[in-house]
Amino acid sequence: MVRRRLSLNLLVYSLISSISLMVYLQRNSVKIHNYTFNIINLVNNIKAYPDRGYIHKLEKLFSGFLVPCSSVQSYQHTQGEAINLGLVLINTGLPSTSPDFRSDEFVYKSVRNLKGILALTGDRPIHFIIVTNPSSGSWAGQIISYCITRRLSLDIIQERWFRWRNKDRLPPLKFSLVDSEEILNLNPDFIQGLFDNREPSTAEKNKYSSTLFYVAPLYHLAFKSLEKLLVIDSSDLEFLVDIAELYDEFNELEKDKKAIMSLGLDLAPHYYNQLGKYRRIHPNTEIGKPGRFQGFNTGVVLYRLDRMRESEIYNKFLSSDRVSFLTKKFMYKISLAEQDFFTNLGFIHPELFNILPCTFNKQESIQYLAPPFEEIFDLYHDCKEKKDVKVYHINGCGPTLELCKHQDMPGSRLQGDKTYHFFHANFEVFWE
Structure with a gap:
């Protein structure tokens, strides 16, 4: 049939x-x-x-x-x-x-x-x-x-x-x-550790409450016959180039001998916000500030599965005790599944992570373009010009401030501003 x-x-x-x-x-x-x-x-x-x-x-x-x-x-x-x-x-x-x-x-x-x-x-x-x-x-x-x-x-x-x-x-x-x-059952102790350290709101209603969002750290144990794996968000990306161009970034990862994966920075002050308690105790820390330690986004990830299998440091952290250690150290609960785990691990072992150029994961959420983050938002969000972008990540809220319910926030310099928005149109949709 x-x-x-x-x-x-x-x-x-x-x-x-x-x-x-x-x-x-x-x-x-x-x-x-x-x-x-x-x-x-x-x-x-x-x-x-x-x-x-x-x-x-x-x-x-x-x-x-x-x-x-x-x-x-x-x-x-x-x-x-x-x-x-x-x-x-x-x-x-x-x-x-x-x-x-x-x-x-x-x-x-x-x-x-x-x-x-x-x-x-x-x-x-x-x-x-x-x-x-x-x-x-x-x-x-x-x-x-x-x-x-x-x-x-x-x-x-x-x-x-x-x-x-x-x-x-x-x-x-x-x-x-x-x-x-099958993947989750390869290390149930680690998965339970991630679940036990979730934010209460995540456990109740957040989409990341599903177990499917916790499989990524175990790909190297599941696909033992593979050396490389490119994993992308299933629904929020828009490619402007042949996907082979993204896959060729494994060549850059090859040069970074200690790195086990390549992924982009999170282009918003999300982890700056999450790390509020940690930053108050450590006022001089670079963690959470714009730059290398602003946190990761897992919408596009290139995994060197062979290196992940060989890394003693990485595999040591695949336990409930180590997950709890990271969560307590950085003083916030998990809300974004494996993204939070990779970000926290990257804070103390940055050598394990190669930074993917922002043009391959250009996130467009303007969720944090509001007080008290609007003055620092562009420091996190800036990437290259639109003509250089290869993969858009249409995540979070937008494209206008109204849709994020930011335009009427008291004290906002953008209050009533109807010009600040992300606009990217695929005109083919108008006659499909």
């Missing part, structure tokens, strides 16, 4: 495109040989895709079949070693075997994120490693399948100029769905 559905999808798109193109040609008196050329491209693309086994791979993906983490291997191809791309896709809402593409905000944003990645990808193979669970496997597989089949269909029926795509066809792809519980 899945094979028929996918094949029918491609056929319907092809027929619609052919009819539309014929009408266009007639109206614009375009010579018929141009249309013949388009048909030749159409046929060539249809012939090319079966060789890459997409139908078989998508059938398996659609079913939600999970594989053991130990079986996840590097994907070797004649076009080169694949990008190991990790995503966490777990349905935390109402139980459902099918994603709601119309009204589920997380699904909509995840599709938008994946569409952008697939539109700009080049020739380098991609190995999608999807962290999910048994009840969400098919749900997650359908999200990925939808994005892949949509791109395949567009490749068949549209020239590259019709909508921007880096290449006229997708690179070789591989998919592995794994169970998050």
